[in-house]
Amino acid sequence: MAPEDRSLRIALLSYRGKPHCGGQGVYVHHLSRALTDLGHHVEVLSGQPYPVLDPRVPLHRLPSLDIFNDAYPGRLPGFWEIKSWADAAEVGSFMTGAFSEPLAFSLRAWQALRSRAGEFDIVHDNQSLGYGLLGMERDGLPVLATIHHPITVDRQLELEHARGMMDRFGKRRWYSFIRMQARVARRLRRIITVSESSLDDIARDQRVPHGRMHVVPVGVDTELFRPLPGVDRRPGQIITTASADVPMKGLRYLLEAVAKLRTERDVRLIVIGKPREGGASSSTINSLGLGEVVEFVSGVPDDRIVELYATSSVAVVPSLYEGFSLPAIETMSSATPLVATTGGALPEVAGTSGETCLLVPPADSEALAGALVRILDNPAMAARIGQAGRERVRSRWSWHHTAEKTVEHYRVLLNEWHA
Template sequence: MTAVSPPPLRIALLSYRGDPFCGGQGVYVRHLSRELARLGHHVDVIGAQPYPVLDEVEGPGSVRLVELPGLDLYRADDPFRTPAADEFRGPVDLLEYAVMRTGGFPEPLAFSLRARAFLARRKGRYDVVHDNQTLGYGLLGLARHGFPLVTTVHHPVTVDRRLEIDAARTRLERLGKRRWYAFTRMQRRVAARLEHVITVSESSKAEIAEHLGTAPGAVSVVPIGADTRLWSPSAATARVPGRIVTTSSADVPLKGLVHLVEALAKVRTERDAHLVVVGKPQKEDGPVTAAVRRFGLEGHIEFRTGLSDAELVELYRSAEAACVPSLYEGFSLPAAEAMATATPLVATTGGAIPEVAGPDGVSCLAVPPGDAGALAAALGRLLDDPGLRERLGAAGRERVLARFTWARAAELTAERYRAAIATGAGAAARSGPGWRYVA
């Protein structure tokens, strides 16, 4: 007897900040939605500014962007702006602005409240709601409006909070960081009540239980990865001698760029080398900028932004080495993408990076986080040994193809959706009047 395939799902995928150029959450939404649609599902990506960038899909499913605008208080051309009076549409807008003006980060809370109102007025539209790490109060209680909820937590933002407070240089700066990260209290309270959580690594699963209080049994690991059709090696692209490439935010201590700058200075004492950073340069008074000046590297480090997907892939293909210097990562998409191009990788052992990069000497060269000397030694070893570069690059690509693809991530995520639906979450509301939204 032929097995009957389950019907395609109607998915509401929420992302309060979905532009892939703003970070890994946007990359996640873009690639996961595409692969879910290729499986036949219908995905509405519901997002706020900066809006997600989505790919076109030619059936059998579909992807659609549903704009759920906020006040866009951190837009690139006018950060921390004061909106015009006619931009305020109601209490949520007033709350969002007030939190920003007092030094907090309001987007997760404000977006969650708008998303709840949006969903509660759309009974029967979606089979499941998938929250991409909003973890806002507004998403609690969606079951009584008829919606099972699955939540992705890439890693607890409490880790970022701790590292940024530790890196603060003055008492005032520390107070500012504490206020900015005040939303993590809300995220802890929400996460502790969730029954269906997806995360991207075993390391993140342990951190979620420890930092957010989510029951370990409620958390499923679904590794993500690279779009291996795009991120691939090419014999047509020549390697540039001495080129090292990293994707990093200079303003985020977690990313460890300052240690890579110091490592480059050490590498250059014995050989020619230069670093290309995919990301914005730091402010003039930042530690990365200071390190570049201290080591006299102004002509040997280049920051690039606004690259297209194709340009970014070509850049990695042209490098003799890629580097992930982060102190901690919940997964590390840059590691997976670099490995997918067969570019040999030097990576720290911070957080979940070893789960992605693999064993030292097999598919990468691994070093302790925050150790500029170890980074320099590993990079120098790679730059001096063409055979090692070729072997690690090939092994890295094989590892990604076997473990870390978006197609596999979509299959496993859809399984978690069906598991959440099967528990009966939202069933009572879907069969009665309980769906009606109560403000």
């Protein structure tokens, strides 16, 4: 077998991988499966929450101290829990007010791979970008990383929505880990990102040279996310995904739009995600009196999400910024008409407004309400946009294509590494 055709042994890293909500778990699940379908051997190393993987893909659990778990976020581990230098780094970073998981996970992954360096051809990091990656390279392992979008964007939006000086100080400390990520990204030989928009933002914010970055869009399973024959759309049912209760997802503006629509018609909003107790979304729902018309759905299998798309009259991606947006292409693949903002890569992904979606400016609840009215009041237009959206996805994105393009970059990096 020629070197360029031989199967590769891949260690795929994910510092967390929530399976049904959030892009990291979805990316790791589908990419590892598609790489395996191509004949490569993939093993996933992950912290919790752990991804759900294809049975052919081994999962190596590298548990964190779970400081930021859903039940008790921000808990301080007891001294008896600190059993390694990675644990000490995680607690030390947390004590300074920083998000500590990416650094600690990279150190655990480095330690786990040190004794197995000869078992893998390449390490593929999914946006942890911790200093441990540089240790892996020093040990002789080629490392490639995926950056979905620069976290500098999240930080800027959080600071813009901060309440007072102390809140801004706390958010600056929390996001201090991005300095590490930028340093690591600038030292890696090859970076994959998911859109031209993200590539430009990474180059600007993290000063990664354009020549080291390459666009490989993510995919969607068009056989799973599909129209369901015989399932009727429910009038007034709106669906959105909010993988995190943060300003960047723009849920506040969609809630304001729903409140406006509710004064003149019956509407219902389904949110795929979990609200943070006492968070901004819960406060907005209470202040707008939307408790009876907003339903959060989390921890459900993909088949249930497909059913929710099929029964919804319109889907919305209200984000202020997206590096790509899996929910957008899942919506379009399901032939559900899409309303999205022009934040980040969304126009690049969703296409031309009026043809495959309706686009509105970010942070504009009036514009969101207007676009929703257009879809809800024009079933023929809604059906046309939904079908055109599905055709756009089928012609452009699949996980098979994502895996093939990713392997191309693996091989280029390996050739450079061994030259």
